[in-house]
Amino acid sequence: MSSSPTLVWFRKDLRLNDNPALTAALERGQPVVPVYIHAPDEADPWAPGGATRWWLHRALQDLRAALAERGLPLVFRQGPSAKALTDLVQETGADTVYWNRRCEPALIKRDSQLKTSLSDQGLRVRSFNGSLLWEPHTVANKQGLPFRVFTPFWRHLQSLPVAAPVQLPETGWRAPEQRVASDPLETFELQPRPRWDQGLETRWDPSLSGASAALEAFLTGPVNRYGTDRDLPGKRGTSRLSPYLASGQLSPRQVWATAHAAGLASSKDAFKFLSEIGWREFAYHLLVHFPHTPEQSLGDAYRHFPWQEDPALLRAWQRGETGYPIVDAGMRELWHTGWMHNRVRMIVGSLLVKHLLQPWQAGARWFWDTLVDADLASNTMGWQWSAGCGADAAPYFRIFNPTLQGQKFDAKGQYVRRWVPELAGLPDKHLHTPWETPPVLLQSAGIVLGKDYPKPVVDHKAGRQRALDALALNKQRNAERERAL
DNA sequence: TTTTGAGTTGTTCGA
DNA sequence: GTCGAACAACTCAAA
Numbered sequence: 001m002s003s004s005p006t007l008v009w010f011r012k013d014l015r016l017n018d019n020p021a022l023t024a025a026l027e028r029g030q031p032v033v034p035v036y037i038h039a040p041d042e043a044d045p046w047a048p049g050g051a052t053r054w055w056l057h058r059a060l061q062d063l064r065a066a067l068a069e070r071g072l073p074l075v076f077r078q079g080p081s082a083k084a085l086t087d088l089v090q091e092t093g094a095d096t097v098y099w100n101r102r103c104e105p106a107l108i109k110r111d112s113q114l115k116t117s118l119s120d121q122g123l124r125v126r127s128f129n130g131s132l133l134w135e136p137h138t139v140a141n142k143q144g145l146p147f148r149v150f151t152p153f154w155r156h157l158q159s160l161p162v163a164a165p166v167q168l169p170e171t172g173w174r175a176p177e178q179r180v181a182s183d184p185l186e187t188f189e190l191q192p193r194p195r196w197d198q199g200l201e202t203r204w205d206p207s208l209s210g211a212s213a214a215l216e217a218f219l220t221g222p223v224n225r226y227g228t229d230r231d232l233p234g235k236r237g238t239s240r241l242s243p244y245l246a247s248g249q250l251s252p253r254q255v256w257a258t259a260h261a262a263g264l265a266s267s268k269d270a271f272k273f274l275s276e277i278g279w280r281e282f283a284y285h286l287l288v289h290f291p292h293t294p295e296q297s298l299g300d301a302y303r304h305f306p307w308q309e310d311p312a313l314l315r316a317w318q319r320g321e322t323g324y325p326i327v328d329a330g331m332r333e334l335w336h337t338g339w340m341h342n343r344v345r346m347i348v349g350s351l352l353v354k355h356l357l358q359p360w361q362a363g364a365r366w367f368w369d370t371l372v373d374a375d376l377a378s379n380t381m382g383w384q385w386s387a388g389c390g391a392d393a394a395p396y397f398r399i400f401n402p403t404l405q406g407q408k409f410d411a412k413g414q415y416v417r418r419w420v421p422e423l424a425g426l427p428d429k430h431l432h433t434p435w436e437t438p439p440v441l442l443q444s445a446g447i448v449l450g451k452d453y454p455k456p457v458v459d460h461k462a463g464r465q466r467a468l469d470a471l472a473l474n475k476q477r478n479a480e481r482e483r484a485l
Numbered sequence: 486t487t488t489t490g491a492g493t494t495g496t497t498c499g500a
Numbered sequence: 501g502t503c504g505a506a507c508a509a510c511t512c513a514a515a
Contacts, residue, residue, distance in 0.1 A: 141512065151492055152512050231494075272493095279493080299510090346494065385493090397507055398495045405495090464496085468507095475508090 004095035005031040005176050007088055009081075010074075013100040013130045013248035014059045015208055016066055018165035020128035021098040026172030033092055033180055034072055036060060038188040039079025042110050046294065046376050049369035051338035052246070054197050057190035058206035059247045064185070066208055070173045075182040082114055089123065092176055097123055100130030100248075103284050104376050105291035133162050133252050133281055136288035146289035148298075148391045153285065154278045165253045199336035204243065204372060211244040215255065219262050226269040233330075233341035234414030239273065242373035243339070245280065252277050283377035286391055293390070294380045295361065302389035304481075305474050308357040316457050317352050318366055320420075323456035325432050326406035327351050329419035336419075338372035343409055349386030350400035355463030357470060360387035396471055399464050406432035422452050 006025040013019055025032045040047035048056060064074040077084040085097060097118055102111065111127070118125045129135050134157055140146060147153035191197075205213070218239040222229060229237025244250035255277060264270035290298055297303065316322055320331035330344035340348070345367075352363045364383040368374050384390025388398070410416055413431040417424040423431060425445030430437040434447065435455050442449060449455055 143512085147512080149492065149511050155513090275493085301509095343494075350495095391511090392493095394493075395495080395507065396509080400494095401496060 006096040008034045009099035010036045014063045018251045026169045031176040035075040037084045051372045053190040055372045062207040136285045203337040211249040246373045246375045283381040287377040297389035307359045323454040324402040325416045329416045332419045353387045354399045354467040
């Protein structure tokens with residue numbers, strides 16, 4: 001009997017359950033070598049950002065422990081991936097390599113080259129779907145084209161079956177007899193230096209048990225009021241599952257199956273939540289079919305948009321010093337916890353792109369570096385939605401009013417008071433408009449405007465008009481360009 | 486084949 | 501205070 005091991009290449013699927021590559025390897029009955037390869041350059045220009053690296057470090061520690069408990073040592077290697085895999089094949093005598101697919105344009109390219117070259121070396125190579133309910137190449141509209149509008153996409157998918165999570169086998173947990181050399185995790189240098197991660201540390205549990213706990217906590221509570229509470233950043237109304245989905249510590253199939261098993265499928269609120277999983281699918285659909293979108297707008301109408309790049313404005317936004325309390329609260333929540341409430345992401349995005357006329361790519365870059373749930377598909381779609389240049393049925397003139405949004409969704413100010421404590425002493429009525437607050441109230445709250453808290457970087461009405469003008473100018477120039485052709 | 490209606494998350498203005 | 505209309509242009513699928 002031969003005993004050529006199976007390599008299982010872990011990537012963004014840092015879990016044991018519903019992991020088709022791992023399961024297939026265990027079922028094959030040969031010794032299993034699980035490996036994680038650190039090769040950030042290969043995702044260029046979207047190498048993991050600071051917050052993602054922080055999460056990854058802990059997720060890898062946790063995965064290593066979970067595998068070790070079952071008798072499989074997780075092997076760490078430095079990239080390039082092709083060399084690391086080839087080395088491992090030689091060292092272990094492996095004849096088979098399994099992994100779960102990724103959808104980022106640069107990685108699709110790398111993986112397909114790798115598949116060819118490993119196959120040419122005589123290896124058996126198989127890839128699996130571990131991260132999506134429906135993979136983009138299996139979905140098309142009636143004309144055979146990719147969808148560009150969510151609702152038809154979602155309606156179409158609801159007529160298709162969703163695969164159940166893959167069961168983790170009890171048997172097959174066998175490592176090669178000879179130990180495989182592994183780099184220390186520390187050599188990946190994922191931990192921030194200097195250590196800015198205290199806020200993240202207290203906020204998150206980047207482990208598999210943390211993932212299950214978050215899913216359980218959401219599906220037994222907030223999901224039942226999701227339709228309304230998801231818009232209130234001062235409450236725990238959203239699932240907060242995004243970083244687990246981004247790292248692959250949780251799969252969409254697990255979320256789907258758990259929600260259905262809990263009998264939630266018929267609930268209106270739960271359905272609303274599951275459609276957010278659908279949005280994640282849509283984001284991947286767009287990323288795969290329109291691979292230019294992380295860098296450029298989906299259509300060409302925004303190719304020459306008259307942005308007014310201004311590093312000082314961008315910095316004020318990044319630091320949460322725009323003078324709009326709900327915006328500053330969001331930007332500070334992001335900086336301190338690596339996460340921002342979804343409603344607030346839309347508000348800060350709208351301000352940056354519309355009022356401040358900064359290119360959406362600048363916002364996407366900042367989110368990429370600071371979010372623990374950074375996901376190329378969702379981030380790209382979200383920012384193009386904010387800019388109005390993506391797959392979006394909504395009107396271009398939709399410009400959020402940061403004051404109204406604050407008053408509507410943080411009426412009692414729990415969110416703003418938490419993240420912008422210098423405003424905490426203002427009464428609810430004035431919390432979202434410090435620049436219009438009577439001096440006596442500012443004084444009793446201990447605030448000197450422009451010193452303790454900034455005046456608005458841009459007046460809403462003027463900023464809104466400037467954005468509308470820029471949109472009109474862009475439209476006019478596009479028409480001229482059209483005529484010139 | 487052509488037409489028609491609807492499309493995540495909004496704001497302002499005037500009655 | 502509340503309410504409806506207006507604010508473009510394009511995608512998709514059903515009729």
